[in-house]
Amino acid sequence: MLGKDGPVKKVQWVGADNNVVVITAAGEIDLHQSNAFQQSLMEPLEQNPSRVVVDLSEVSYMDSSGVASLVKLLSRAMKQGIDVRLAGLNERVRSIFEITRLDTVFGIYPTVEEAVVSE
Amino acid sequence: MLGKDGPVKKVQWVGADNNVVVITAAGEIDLHQSNAFQQSLMEPLEQNPSRVVVDLSEVSYMDSSGVASLVKLLSRAMKQGIDVRLAGLNERVRSIFEITRLDTVFGIYPTVEEAVVSE
Protein backbone atom coordinates (compact mmCIF):
# COMPACT_ATOMS: atom_id res chain seq x y z
CA MET A 1 0.00 0.00 0.00
CA LEU A 2 2.86 2.42 -0.71
CA GLY A 3 1.14 3.65 -3.83
CA LYS A 4 2.31 7.04 -4.98
CA ASP A 5 -1.24 8.27 -4.62
CA GLY A 6 -1.55 7.50 -0.89
CA PRO A 7 -0.38 10.10 1.61
CA VAL A 8 2.57 7.99 2.87
CA LYS A 9 5.58 8.70 0.67
CA LYS A 10 8.43 6.99 2.53
CA VAL A 11 9.07 4.44 5.32
CA GLN A 12 12.60 4.41 6.75
CA TRP A 13 14.23 2.44 9.55
CA VAL A 14 16.73 4.48 11.55
CA GLY A 15 18.38 4.65 14.98
CA ALA A 16 21.29 2.72 16.53
CA ASP A 17 19.56 -0.66 16.20
CA ASN A 18 17.43 0.27 13.20
CA ASN A 19 14.49 -0.02 15.52
CA VAL A 20 12.86 3.35 14.94
CA VAL A 21 10.59 3.63 11.92
CA VAL A 22 10.03 7.04 10.34
CA ILE A 23 6.88 7.27 8.26
CA THR A 24 6.77 10.32 5.98
CA ALA A 25 3.36 11.53 4.84
CA ALA A 26 2.51 14.36 2.47
CA GLY A 27 -0.43 16.27 1.07
CA GLU A 28 -3.92 16.68 2.46
CA ILE A 29 -5.29 13.90 4.63
CA ASP A 30 -9.07 13.81 4.69
CA LEU A 31 -11.78 11.15 4.25
CA HIS A 32 -10.56 10.47 0.71
CA GLN A 33 -7.05 9.59 1.91
CA SER A 34 -7.55 8.29 5.42
CA ASN A 35 -7.96 4.59 4.62
CA ALA A 36 -4.75 4.47 2.62
CA PHE A 37 -3.06 6.53 5.34
CA GLN A 38 -4.15 4.18 8.11
CA GLN A 39 -3.06 1.09 6.25
CA SER A 40 0.40 2.55 5.61
CA LEU A 41 0.69 3.55 9.26
CA MET A 42 -0.15 0.07 10.55
CA GLU A 43 2.12 -2.00 8.31
CA PRO A 44 5.47 -1.23 10.00
CA LEU A 45 4.07 -2.35 13.38
CA GLU A 46 4.43 -5.94 12.21
CA GLN A 47 8.23 -5.55 12.31
CA ASN A 48 8.03 -4.55 15.97
CA PRO A 49 9.81 -1.22 16.05
CA SER A 50 10.55 0.31 19.44
CA ARG A 51 9.29 3.65 18.20
CA VAL A 52 7.19 5.05 15.34
CA VAL A 53 7.83 8.62 14.21
CA VAL A 54 5.26 10.06 11.81
CA ASP A 55 6.77 12.91 9.82
CA LEU A 56 3.94 15.33 9.03
CA SER A 57 6.10 18.21 7.83
CA GLU A 58 4.81 17.88 4.27
CA VAL A 59 1.19 17.41 5.33
CA SER A 60 -0.53 20.69 4.57
CA TYR A 61 -3.97 19.77 5.88
CA MET A 62 -5.62 17.13 8.03
CA ASP A 63 -9.19 16.61 9.20
CA SER A 64 -10.60 14.28 11.86
CA SER A 65 -10.36 11.32 9.46
CA GLY A 66 -6.58 11.72 9.42
CA VAL A 67 -6.48 12.23 13.16
CA ALA A 68 -8.57 9.08 13.62
CA SER A 69 -6.01 7.08 11.62
CA LEU A 70 -3.26 8.31 13.95
CA VAL A 71 -5.35 7.50 17.03
CA LYS A 72 -5.84 3.96 15.72
CA LEU A 73 -2.08 3.68 15.21
CA LEU A 74 -1.52 4.92 18.76
CA SER A 75 -4.00 2.48 20.32
CA ARG A 76 -2.51 -0.50 18.54
CA ALA A 77 1.07 0.62 19.22
CA MET A 78 0.39 1.17 22.92
CA LYS A 79 -0.82 -2.43 23.21
CA GLN A 80 2.49 -3.59 21.69
CA GLY A 81 4.49 -1.25 23.95
CA ILE A 82 5.54 0.89 21.01
CA ASP A 83 6.08 4.63 21.38
CA VAL A 84 4.37 6.90 18.79
CA ARG A 85 5.64 10.40 18.02
CA LEU A 86 4.54 13.04 15.56
CA ALA A 87 6.98 15.50 14.02
CA GLY A 88 6.95 18.66 11.92
CA LEU A 89 3.28 19.63 12.24
CA ASN A 90 2.49 22.93 10.58
CA GLU A 91 0.31 25.40 12.46
CA ARG A 92 -2.85 24.28 10.75
CA VAL A 93 -2.32 20.58 11.39
CA ARG A 94 -1.21 21.28 14.95
CA SER A 95 -4.40 23.18 15.67
CA ILE A 96 -6.63 20.19 14.97
CA PHE A 97 -4.71 18.25 17.63
CA GLU A 98 -5.22 21.16 20.00
CA ILE A 99 -8.94 21.46 19.22
CA THR A 100 -9.41 17.75 19.88
CA ARG A 101 -7.03 17.90 22.88
CA LEU A 102 -4.98 15.07 21.40
CA ASP A 103 -1.83 17.22 21.53
CA THR A 104 -1.31 15.89 25.07
CA VAL A 105 -1.79 12.27 24.07
CA PHE A 106 0.75 12.14 21.27
CA GLY A 107 4.38 13.05 21.71
CA ILE A 108 4.69 16.03 19.37
CA TYR A 109 8.18 17.15 18.26
CA PRO A 110 9.31 20.06 16.09
CA THR A 111 11.51 17.89 13.87
CA VAL A 112 11.97 14.23 12.95
CA GLU A 113 15.53 14.37 14.33
CA GLU A 114 14.31 15.38 17.78
CA ALA A 115 11.54 12.79 17.70
CA VAL A 116 14.07 10.09 16.81
CA VAL A 117 16.77 10.92 19.36
CA SER A 118 14.85 12.26 22.40
CA GLU A 119 14.44 9.90 25.32
CA MET B 1 -5.78 55.03 -4.74
CA LEU B 2 -3.06 53.30 -2.74
CA GLY B 3 -5.62 51.54 -0.61
CA LYS B 4 -4.26 48.49 1.13
CA ASP B 5 -6.96 46.46 -0.62
CA GLY B 6 -5.85 47.30 -4.16
CA PRO B 7 -3.14 45.20 -5.80
CA VAL B 8 -0.54 48.00 -5.81
CA LYS B 9 1.34 47.94 -2.53
CA LYS B 10 4.21 50.37 -3.11
CA VAL B 11 5.34 53.14 -5.51
CA GLN B 12 9.02 54.10 -5.33
CA TRP B 13 11.16 56.55 -7.28
CA VAL B 14 14.68 55.26 -7.92
CA GLY B 15 17.63 55.66 -10.32
CA ALA B 16 20.35 58.31 -10.61
CA ASP B 17 17.90 61.16 -11.24
CA ASN B 18 15.01 59.61 -9.37
CA ASN B 19 13.31 59.29 -12.73
CA VAL B 20 12.45 55.60 -12.69
CA VAL B 21 9.26 54.63 -10.89
CA VAL B 22 8.92 51.11 -9.49
CA ILE B 23 5.32 50.02 -8.93
CA THR B 24 5.00 46.93 -6.73
CA ALA B 25 1.83 44.87 -7.07
CA ALA B 26 0.76 41.80 -5.12
CA GLY B 27 -1.95 39.16 -4.96
CA GLU B 28 -4.32 38.02 -7.67
CA ILE B 29 -5.27 40.50 -10.36
CA ASP B 30 -8.57 39.69 -12.01
CA LEU B 31 -11.76 41.59 -12.90
CA HIS B 32 -12.36 42.36 -9.23
CA GLN B 33 -8.99 44.11 -8.89
CA SER B 34 -8.24 45.43 -12.36
CA ASN B 35 -9.84 48.87 -12.02
CA ALA B 36 -7.89 49.66 -8.86
CA PHE B 37 -4.78 48.22 -10.51
CA GLN B 38 -5.13 50.36 -13.60
CA GLN B 39 -5.70 53.53 -11.63
CA SER B 40 -2.59 52.92 -9.52
CA LEU B 41 -0.54 52.21 -12.65
CA MET B 42 -1.57 55.44 -14.35
CA GLU B 43 -1.02 57.88 -11.49
CA PRO B 44 2.80 58.02 -11.59
CA LEU B 45 2.74 58.95 -15.30
CA GLU B 46 1.71 62.46 -14.29
CA GLN B 47 5.17 63.00 -12.77
CA ASN B 48 6.78 62.17 -16.12
CA PRO B 49 9.16 59.35 -15.23
CA SER B 50 11.61 58.22 -17.90
CA ARG B 51 10.77 54.60 -17.13
CA VAL B 52 8.07 52.62 -15.33
CA VAL B 53 8.98 49.24 -13.83
CA VAL B 54 6.07 47.12 -12.65
CA ASP B 55 7.24 44.61 -10.06
CA LEU B 56 5.00 41.54 -10.41
CA SER B 57 7.06 39.20 -8.25
CA GLU B 58 4.36 39.04 -5.59
CA VAL B 59 1.52 38.68 -8.08
CA SER B 60 0.48 35.03 -7.94
CA TYR B 61 -2.19 35.18 -10.62
CA MET B 62 -3.35 37.45 -13.41
CA ASP B 63 -6.09 37.18 -16.01
CA SER B 64 -6.78 39.24 -19.14
CA SER B 65 -8.29 42.03 -17.03
CA GLY B 66 -4.90 42.54 -15.36
CA VAL B 67 -3.12 42.27 -18.68
CA ALA B 68 -5.51 44.85 -20.16
CA SER B 69 -4.57 47.30 -17.39
CA LEU B 70 -0.91 46.88 -18.27
CA VAL B 71 -1.62 47.32 -21.98
CA LYS B 72 -3.43 50.58 -21.20
CA LEU B 73 -0.43 51.72 -19.19
CA LEU B 74 1.85 50.83 -22.09
CA SER B 75 -0.26 52.69 -24.70
CA ARG B 76 -0.40 55.84 -22.62
CA ALA B 77 3.28 55.65 -21.67
CA MET B 78 4.37 55.13 -25.29
CA LYS B 79 2.59 58.35 -26.26
CA GLN B 80 4.58 60.18 -23.55
CA GLY B 81 7.81 58.51 -24.65
CA ILE B 82 8.03 56.55 -21.39
CA ASP B 83 9.54 53.07 -21.30
CA VAL B 84 7.47 50.33 -19.53
CA ARG B 85 9.10 47.19 -18.12
CA LEU B 86 7.73 44.24 -16.20
CA ALA B 87 9.80 42.35 -13.63
CA GLY B 88 9.64 39.18 -11.56
CA LEU B 89 6.81 37.38 -13.35
CA ASN B 90 6.19 33.89 -11.98
CA GLU B 91 5.66 31.08 -14.47
CA ARG B 92 1.91 31.33 -14.31
CA VAL B 93 1.77 35.08 -14.88
CA ARG B 94 4.40 34.85 -17.58
CA SER B 95 2.37 32.27 -19.48
CA ILE B 96 -0.59 34.61 -19.95
CA PHE B 97 1.75 37.09 -21.64
CA GLU B 98 3.00 34.28 -23.85
CA ILE B 99 -0.51 33.06 -24.71
CA THR B 100 -1.53 36.57 -25.70
CA ARG B 101 1.86 37.16 -27.40
CA LEU B 102 2.35 40.31 -25.37
CA ASP B 103 5.68 38.98 -24.05
CA THR B 104 7.30 40.57 -27.08
CA VAL B 105 5.59 43.92 -26.60
CA PHE B 106 6.60 44.52 -22.99
CA GLY B 107 10.18 44.51 -21.81
CA ILE B 108 10.17 41.56 -19.39
CA TYR B 109 13.01 41.25 -16.88
CA PRO B 110 13.79 38.60 -14.26
CA THR B 111 14.26 41.13 -11.45
CA VAL B 112 13.42 44.73 -10.64
CA GLU B 113 17.14 45.52 -10.38
CA GLU B 114 17.77 44.43 -13.96
CA ALA B 115 14.71 46.27 -15.21
CA VAL B 116 15.91 49.45 -13.49
CA VAL B 117 19.54 49.39 -14.61
CA SER B 118 19.46 47.80 -18.10
CA GLU B 119 19.76 50.13 -21.07
Next chain:
Amino acid sequence: MNESTSKLTCAPVRMSVFSTPSHVAVVRVAVERYCALLGFSKRSAGEVALSVDEALTNVIKHAYHGKEDMPIEVVMESTIVDQRDALRIEIRDWGTAIEPDKIKSRDLNEIRPGGLGVHIMKQCMDSVDYIPLPQRGTKLVMIKYCNP
Protein backbone atom coordinates in the same frame (compact mmCIF):
# COMPACT_ATOMS: atom_id res chain seq x y z
CA MET C 1 -16.94 44.47 6.46
CA ASN C 2 -17.83 47.89 5.07
CA GLU C 3 -20.77 48.83 2.85
CA SER C 4 -18.90 48.40 -0.40
CA THR C 5 -17.31 45.06 0.46
CA SER C 6 -20.65 43.84 1.60
CA LYS C 7 -22.39 44.80 -1.63
CA LEU C 8 -19.69 43.10 -3.67
CA THR C 9 -19.22 39.91 -1.75
CA CYS C 10 -22.37 39.07 0.19
CA ALA C 11 -24.10 37.19 -2.59
CA PRO C 12 -24.52 33.50 -1.82
CA VAL C 13 -22.52 30.77 -3.53
CA ARG C 14 -24.27 27.42 -3.90
CA MET C 15 -22.46 24.16 -4.60
CA SER C 16 -24.21 20.96 -5.54
CA VAL C 17 -21.95 17.95 -5.21
CA PHE C 18 -22.25 14.22 -4.82
CA SER C 19 -21.18 12.25 -1.76
CA THR C 20 -17.76 11.53 -3.24
CA PRO C 21 -14.95 11.72 -0.67
CA SER C 22 -12.50 13.33 -3.08
CA HIS C 23 -14.93 16.17 -3.74
CA VAL C 24 -14.86 17.36 -0.15
CA ALA C 25 -11.59 19.12 -1.04
CA VAL C 26 -13.26 20.99 -3.91
CA VAL C 27 -15.89 22.43 -1.57
CA ARG C 28 -13.28 23.12 1.11
CA VAL C 29 -11.11 25.34 -1.09
CA ALA C 30 -14.14 27.27 -2.36
CA VAL C 31 -15.39 27.87 1.19
CA GLU C 32 -11.95 29.00 2.32
CA ARG C 33 -11.71 31.45 -0.54
CA TYR C 34 -15.20 32.78 0.15
CA CYS C 35 -14.17 33.39 3.77
CA ALA C 36 -11.12 35.33 2.60
CA LEU C 37 -13.41 37.61 0.56
CA LEU C 38 -15.43 38.32 3.68
CA GLY C 39 -12.27 39.41 5.47
CA PHE C 40 -11.76 36.36 7.68
CA SER C 41 -8.20 35.82 8.86
CA LYS C 42 -6.32 32.87 7.45
CA ARG C 43 -6.81 31.03 10.70
CA SER C 44 -10.58 31.65 10.85
CA ALA C 45 -11.02 30.76 7.19
CA GLY C 46 -9.19 27.52 7.91
CA GLU C 47 -11.51 26.77 10.81
CA VAL C 48 -14.55 27.26 8.61
CA ALA C 49 -13.10 25.05 5.88
CA LEU C 50 -12.34 22.35 8.45
CA SER C 51 -15.88 22.53 9.81
CA VAL C 52 -17.37 22.16 6.34
CA ASP C 53 -15.03 19.23 5.71
CA GLU C 54 -16.20 17.54 8.94
CA ALA C 55 -19.85 18.16 8.08
CA LEU C 56 -19.49 16.71 4.57
CA THR C 57 -17.53 13.75 5.91
CA ASN C 58 -20.40 13.03 8.31
CA VAL C 59 -22.97 13.27 5.54
CA ILE C 60 -21.00 10.78 3.44
CA LYS C 61 -20.40 8.39 6.36
CA HIS C 62 -23.61 8.62 8.38
CA ALA C 63 -26.38 10.01 6.16
CA TYR C 64 -25.33 8.08 3.04
CA HIS C 65 -23.36 5.19 4.66
CA GLY C 66 -20.52 5.58 2.19
CA LYS C 67 -22.64 5.62 -0.96
CA GLU C 68 -20.81 7.97 -3.31
CA ASP C 69 -23.48 9.15 -5.72
CA MET C 70 -25.94 10.87 -3.41
CA PRO C 71 -26.65 14.62 -3.53
CA ILE C 72 -25.34 17.23 -1.11
CA GLU C 73 -26.10 20.95 -1.27
CA VAL C 74 -23.85 23.57 0.28
CA VAL C 75 -24.78 27.25 0.43
CA MET C 76 -22.39 29.85 1.81
CA GLU C 77 -23.54 33.40 2.31
CA SER C 78 -22.81 36.50 4.22
CA THR C 79 -25.60 37.65 6.49
CA ILE C 80 -26.44 39.51 9.69
CA VAL C 81 -26.93 37.49 12.89
CA ASP C 82 -27.68 39.32 16.13
CA GLN C 83 -26.76 42.58 14.41
CA ARG C 84 -23.30 41.27 13.54
CA ASP C 85 -21.84 40.44 10.13
CA ALA C 86 -21.65 36.69 9.89
CA LEU C 87 -20.97 33.86 7.51
CA ARG C 88 -23.79 31.35 7.26
CA ILE C 89 -23.22 27.91 5.81
CA GLU C 90 -26.04 25.50 5.13
CA ILE C 91 -25.40 21.86 4.26
CA ARG C 92 -28.28 19.64 3.23
CA ASP C 93 -28.48 15.92 2.64
CA TRP C 94 -31.29 13.55 1.69
CA GLY C 95 -30.04 10.53 3.62
CA THR C 96 -30.65 8.90 6.99
CA ALA C 97 -31.66 11.76 9.27
CA ILE C 98 -29.48 12.59 12.21
CA GLU C 99 -30.55 11.50 15.68
CA PRO C 100 -30.06 14.64 17.75
CA ASP C 101 -28.86 12.80 20.87
CA LYS C 102 -25.97 11.27 18.88
CA ILE C 103 -24.37 14.65 18.38
CA LYS C 104 -23.83 15.50 22.02
CA SER C 105 -20.19 16.36 22.67
CA ARG C 106 -18.15 13.33 23.59
CA ASP C 107 -15.73 12.97 26.47
CA LEU C 108 -12.39 13.96 24.97
CA ASN C 109 -10.46 12.26 27.74
CA GLU C 110 -11.40 8.96 26.23
CA ILE C 111 -8.82 8.14 23.55
CA ARG C 112 -10.74 6.68 20.63
CA PRO C 113 -10.68 7.46 16.95
CA GLY C 114 -14.31 8.51 16.37
CA GLY C 115 -16.64 11.22 17.57
CA LEU C 116 -14.38 14.18 16.83
CA GLY C 117 -16.21 15.80 13.93
CA VAL C 118 -19.06 17.49 15.76
CA HIS C 119 -16.71 18.59 18.53
CA ILE C 120 -14.45 20.26 15.96
CA MET C 121 -17.37 22.03 14.28
CA LYS C 122 -18.60 23.36 17.64
CA GLN C 123 -15.13 24.61 18.52
CA CYS C 124 -14.52 26.27 15.18
CA MET C 125 -17.93 27.84 14.48
CA ASP C 126 -20.04 30.18 16.62
CA SER C 127 -23.14 28.08 16.17
CA VAL C 128 -23.93 24.63 14.80
CA ASP C 129 -27.55 23.57 14.33
CA TYR C 130 -28.72 20.21 13.07
CA ILE C 131 -32.28 20.15 11.80
CA PRO C 132 -33.68 16.70 10.92
CA LEU C 133 -36.03 17.23 7.98
CA PRO C 134 -39.64 15.98 7.97
CA GLN C 135 -39.29 14.14 4.64
CA ARG C 136 -35.76 12.85 4.49
CA GLY C 137 -32.28 13.92 5.51
CA THR C 138 -30.76 16.66 7.59
CA LYS C 139 -30.10 20.36 7.27
CA LEU C 140 -27.06 21.72 9.08
CA VAL C 141 -26.71 25.45 9.65
CA MET C 142 -23.38 26.82 10.86
CA ILE C 143 -22.66 30.45 11.69
CA LYS C 144 -19.38 32.24 12.25
CA TYR C 145 -19.15 35.93 13.03
CA CYS C 146 -16.90 37.98 10.78
CA ASN C 147 -15.21 40.15 13.41
CA PRO C 148 -14.81 38.25 16.63
Next chain:
Amino acid sequence: MNESTSKLTCAPVRMSVFSTPSHVAVVRVAVERYCALLGFSKRSAGEVALSVDEALTNVIKHAYHGKEDMPIEVVMESTIVDQRDALRIEIRDWGTAIEPDKIKSRDLNEIRPGGLGVHIMKQCMDSVDYIPLPQRGTKLVMIKYCNP
Protein backbone atom coordinates in the same frame (compact mmCIF):
# COMPACT_ATOMS: atom_id res chain seq x y z
CA MET D 1 -7.41 8.11 -15.18
CA ASN D 2 -8.04 4.50 -14.16
CA GLU D 3 -11.35 2.83 -13.35
CA SER D 4 -11.19 3.52 -9.64
CA THR D 5 -10.19 7.17 -9.94
CA SER D 6 -12.90 7.61 -12.46
CA LYS D 7 -15.57 6.11 -10.22
CA LEU D 8 -14.46 8.30 -7.33
CA THR D 9 -13.98 11.61 -9.06
CA CYS D 10 -16.13 11.77 -12.20
CA ALA D 11 -19.25 13.04 -10.51
CA PRO D 12 -20.19 16.57 -11.57
CA VAL D 13 -19.80 19.60 -9.33
CA ARG D 14 -22.26 22.41 -9.91
CA MET D 15 -21.75 25.97 -8.70
CA SER D 16 -24.46 28.61 -8.75
CA VAL D 17 -23.06 32.07 -8.26
CA PHE D 18 -24.04 35.64 -8.95
CA SER D 19 -22.28 37.96 -11.37
CA THR D 20 -20.08 39.41 -8.63
CA PRO D 21 -16.48 40.03 -9.77
CA SER D 22 -14.98 38.92 -6.46
CA HIS D 23 -16.70 35.54 -6.73
CA VAL D 24 -14.84 34.60 -9.88
CA ALA D 25 -11.95 33.63 -7.60
CA VAL D 26 -14.18 31.26 -5.60
CA VAL D 27 -15.14 29.37 -8.76
CA ARG D 28 -11.57 29.46 -10.03
CA VAL D 29 -10.08 27.71 -7.00
CA ALA D 30 -12.81 25.05 -7.04
CA VAL D 31 -12.25 24.34 -10.74
CA GLU D 32 -8.51 24.15 -10.25
CA ARG D 33 -8.92 21.67 -7.43
CA TYR D 34 -11.37 19.59 -9.45
CA CYS D 35 -8.78 19.42 -12.26
CA ALA D 36 -6.15 18.21 -9.82
CA LEU D 37 -8.48 15.35 -8.82
CA LEU D 38 -8.76 14.34 -12.46
CA GLY D 39 -4.98 14.13 -12.67
CA PHE D 40 -4.33 17.32 -14.61
CA SER D 41 -0.84 18.76 -14.22
CA LYS D 42 -0.51 21.99 -12.30
CA ARG D 43 0.01 23.83 -15.55
CA SER D 44 -3.05 22.34 -17.25
CA ALA D 45 -5.22 22.91 -14.18
CA GLY D 46 -4.07 26.53 -14.21
CA GLU D 47 -5.04 26.85 -17.88
CA VAL D 48 -8.53 25.54 -17.14
CA ALA D 49 -8.93 27.88 -14.18
CA LEU D 50 -7.82 30.82 -16.32
CA SER D 51 -10.30 29.87 -19.05
CA VAL D 52 -13.15 29.69 -16.55
CA ASP D 53 -12.07 33.06 -15.15
CA GLU D 54 -12.14 34.58 -18.65
CA ALA D 55 -15.54 33.06 -19.40
CA LEU D 56 -17.05 34.38 -16.15
CA THR D 57 -15.47 37.78 -16.70
CA ASN D 58 -17.15 37.93 -20.12
CA VAL D 59 -20.51 36.93 -18.68
CA ILE D 60 -20.27 39.70 -16.10
CA LYS D 61 -19.08 42.31 -18.62
CA HIS D 62 -20.98 41.43 -21.78
CA ALA D 63 -24.01 39.32 -20.86
CA TYR D 64 -24.86 41.28 -17.70
CA HIS D 65 -23.14 44.62 -18.50
CA GLY D 66 -21.61 44.79 -15.03
CA LYS D 67 -24.80 44.08 -13.09
CA GLU D 68 -23.62 42.12 -10.06
CA ASP D 69 -26.70 40.22 -8.94
CA MET D 70 -27.47 38.08 -11.97
CA PRO D 71 -27.24 34.27 -11.95
CA ILE D 72 -24.45 32.18 -13.45
CA GLU D 73 -24.30 28.38 -13.42
CA VAL D 74 -21.06 26.47 -13.73
CA VAL D 75 -20.94 22.68 -14.07
CA MET D 76 -17.64 20.81 -14.16
CA GLU D 77 -17.59 17.11 -14.90
CA SER D 78 -15.42 14.38 -16.16
CA THR D 79 -16.63 12.71 -19.32
CA ILE D 80 -15.57 10.89 -22.47
CA VAL D 81 -15.12 12.89 -25.69
CA ASP D 82 -13.97 11.09 -28.85
CA GLN D 83 -13.13 8.07 -26.71
CA ARG D 84 -10.77 10.11 -24.54
CA ASP D 85 -11.13 11.10 -20.89
CA ALA D 86 -11.97 14.76 -20.78
CA LEU D 87 -13.05 17.55 -18.49
CA ARG D 88 -16.22 19.30 -19.60
CA ILE D 89 -17.14 22.70 -18.23
CA GLU D 90 -20.46 24.32 -18.93
CA ILE D 91 -21.14 27.97 -18.08
CA ARG D 92 -24.62 29.38 -18.51
CA ASP D 93 -25.92 32.90 -18.24
CA TRP D 94 -29.34 34.47 -18.71
CA GLY D 95 -28.15 37.82 -20.08
CA THR D 96 -27.66 39.41 -23.49
CA ALA D 97 -26.88 36.53 -25.83
CA ILE D 98 -23.53 36.39 -27.51
CA GLU D 99 -23.27 37.37 -31.16
CA PRO D 100 -21.22 34.54 -32.64
CA ASP D 101 -19.29 36.79 -35.07
CA LYS D 102 -17.96 38.85 -32.14
CA ILE D 103 -15.96 35.94 -30.83
CA LYS D 104 -13.76 35.42 -33.84
CA SER D 105 -10.11 35.47 -32.86
CA ARG D 106 -8.65 38.95 -33.02
CA ASP D 107 -5.42 40.03 -34.61
CA LEU D 108 -2.90 39.80 -31.80
CA ASN D 109 -0.44 42.06 -33.57
CA GLU D 110 -2.70 44.96 -32.79
CA ILE D 111 -1.79 46.23 -29.34
CA ARG D 112 -5.04 47.03 -27.57
CA PRO D 113 -6.33 46.09 -24.16
CA GLY D 114 -9.50 44.16 -25.10
CA GLY D 115 -10.38 41.04 -27.04
CA LEU D 116 -8.00 38.69 -25.24
CA GLY D 117 -10.46 36.52 -23.28
CA VAL D 118 -11.78 34.30 -26.05
CA HIS D 119 -8.29 33.93 -27.51
CA ILE D 120 -6.99 32.73 -24.13
CA MET D 121 -9.84 30.23 -23.76
CA LYS D 122 -9.18 28.81 -27.23
CA GLN D 123 -5.47 28.50 -26.51
CA CYS D 124 -5.96 26.84 -23.11
CA MET D 125 -8.86 24.47 -23.85
CA ASP D 126 -9.25 21.81 -26.54
CA SER D 127 -12.65 23.09 -27.56
CA VAL D 128 -14.73 26.18 -26.84
CA ASP D 129 -18.34 26.32 -28.01
CA TYR D 130 -20.70 29.24 -27.53
CA ILE D 131 -24.37 28.38 -27.90
CA PRO D 132 -26.79 31.35 -27.88
CA LEU D 133 -29.96 30.10 -26.19
CA PRO D 134 -33.42 30.46 -27.77
CA GLN D 135 -34.94 32.14 -24.71
CA ARG D 136 -32.22 34.23 -23.17
CA GLY D 137 -28.50 34.11 -22.55
CA THR D 138 -25.64 31.91 -23.65
CA LYS D 139 -24.32 28.46 -22.88
CA LEU D 140 -20.59 27.97 -23.16
CA VAL D 141 -19.15 24.46 -23.31
CA MET D 142 -15.40 23.99 -22.92
CA ILE D 143 -13.56 20.68 -23.18
CA LYS D 144 -10.04 19.76 -22.19
CA TYR D 145 -8.62 16.26 -22.61
CA CYS D 146 -7.12 14.68 -19.51
CA ASN D 147 -4.02 13.12 -21.05
CA PRO D 148 -2.76 15.17 -23.94
